[in-house]
Amino acid sequence: MKTITHHIPDPMLAAYAAGTLPHAFEVVVATHVSMCDTCRVSLEAHQAVGGAILESAAASDLSDGMKSGVMALLDQSIDDQQPAPKRAGIYPGPVMQALRNKAPRWKSLGFGVRQSILSDGPDGSLRLLHIPPGRAVPDHGHNGMELTLVLQGSFHDETGTFGVGDLEIADEDLEHTPIAVEGDPCICLAATDAPLRFRTFMPRVLQPLFRI
Numbered sequence: 248m249k250t251i252t253h254h255i256p257d258p259m260l261a262a263y264a265a266g267t268l269p270h271a272f273e274v275v276v277a278t279h280v281s282m283c284d285t286c287r288v289s290l291e292a293h294q295a296v297g298g299a300i301l302e303s304a305a306a307s308d309l310s311d312g313m314k315s316g317v318m319a320l321l322d323q324s325i326d327d328q329q330p331a332p333k334r335a336g337i338y339p340g341p342v343m344q345a346l347r348n349k350a351p352r353w354k355s356l357g358f359g360v361r362q363s364i365l366s367d368g369p370d371g372s373l374r375l376l377h378i379p380p381g382r383a384v385p386d387h388g389h390n391g392m393e394l395t396l397v398l399q400g401s402f403h404d405e406t407g408t409f410g411v412g413d414l415e416i417a418d419e420d421l422e423h424t425p426i427a428v429e430g431d432p433c434i435c436l437a438a439t440d441a442p443l444r445f446r447t448f449m450p451r452v453l454q455p456l457f458r459i
C-alpha cells in the first residue's frame with residue numbers, strides 16, 4: 248500500500264480520544280486509524296495521557312486519607328461508564344467491514360459520479376463517493392466542515408494529491424474540485440457536520456487547525 252501522507256490533525260485525534268467528535272467524523276477518524284499505523288500510535292498516546300493526567304491530578308493535591316477516597320471514587324466513576332468509551336480497537340474499520348458484507352446503494356450525482364448515503368442526521372452526514380477515472384466531483388459547497396478519506400484509487404485537487412488512506416479536511420472557505428486520477432475509480436468516505444454542530448464544535452477543535 249502507498250504511504251499515507253495526509254493524516255488526522257492532532258487536535259482532532261485528541262477530540263476523538265475524548266469522545267467529543269460528531270458521529271460521522273468519528274467514523275472517518277476510526278477508519279483512517281484502522282488504516283494508519285502513525286495515527287494509531289498517536290491516538291494510543293492521547294488515550295494514555297488522558298488517564299495519567301487524571302491520576303496525577305488526583306494524587307498530588309491530596310492527603311493520604313483523601314487520596315484513597317478519591318481514587319476509589321475515580322475507580323467507581325470509571326466502572327460506571329458502561330458501555331466503555333469508544334476506542335479505536337472497537338472500530339476496526341467499520342466502513343470497510345460493512346462494505347464487505349453489503350454492496351452500497353449508489354445514486355447518480357451526474358457525470359458518472361455516484362454517491363451512497365450511509366447516515367444522515369442532525370449530527371452530520373456520512374456518504375461514499377464513487378468517482379470514475381478523470382472525472383470531477385460536481386460542484387459542492389461545504390456547509391460546515393468536510394472530511395474526505397480515500398478508500399480506493401486517488402484524487403487530486405487544488406491542495407494536492409490524495410491516495411488510499413489519505414484524509415482531506417475542507418472547510419467552507421475551501422473551493423476545491425476533486426478529480427479522480429487515471430486508473431481505478433476513486434472511492435471516498437466523506438463526512439460533513441451539520442451547520443449548527445459546526446458552530447459549537449469549531450471554537451474548541453478547529454481553531455488550532457484553521458487559526459480562525
Ligand SMILES: [Zn+2]
Pocket residue numbers: 251253254255279283284285286287
Ligand atoms: Zn494517519
